[in-house]
Amino acid sequence: MAYVIAAPCVADYSCLEVCPADCIRPGPDDPEFETAEQLHIDPANCIECDSCVSACPVGAVYDAPELPPQWSHYESVNADWFRTDA
Numbered sequence: 001m002a003y004v005i006a007a008p009c010v011a012d013y014s015c016l017e018v019c020p021a022d023c024i025r026p027g028p029d030d031p032e033f034e035t036a037e038q039l040h041i042d043p044a045n046c047i048e049c050d051s052c053v054s055a056c057p058v059g060a061v062y063d064a065p066e067l068p069p070q071w072s073h074y075e076s077v078n079a080d081w082f083r084t085d086a
């Protein structure tokens, strides 16, 4: 299980700055960096360190099993962002 960014995200990039695994995107090297409305966590690389949770000013980051039911689909929203076969 990885951490997941859900609906409240305001794309202020605070989590990206503290992530030790460099698994939050888009980052400065991605074309979506300027226009992103939310960020995403790569479930393949998240080490579940919890740093992003306390860094987020709006409470948008959850450990996947703790996602509120109305945002459960954000687990797929995050994972799909990193798919290269779509």
Ligand code: SF4
Binding pocket: 003, 018, 019, 020, 021, 022, 023, 024, 041, 045, 046, 047, 048, 049, 050, 051, 052, 053
């Ligand atoms: S839990 Fe840690 S490794 Fe996973 S996205 Fe958050 S800061 Fe990065």
Ligand code: SF4
Binding pocket: 005, 008, 009, 010, 011, 012, 013, 014, 015, 016, 038, 039, 055, 056, 057, 058, 059, 060, 061
């Ligand atoms: S810190 Fe929170 S609001 Fe900011 S980009 Fe990360 S998840 Fe979104």
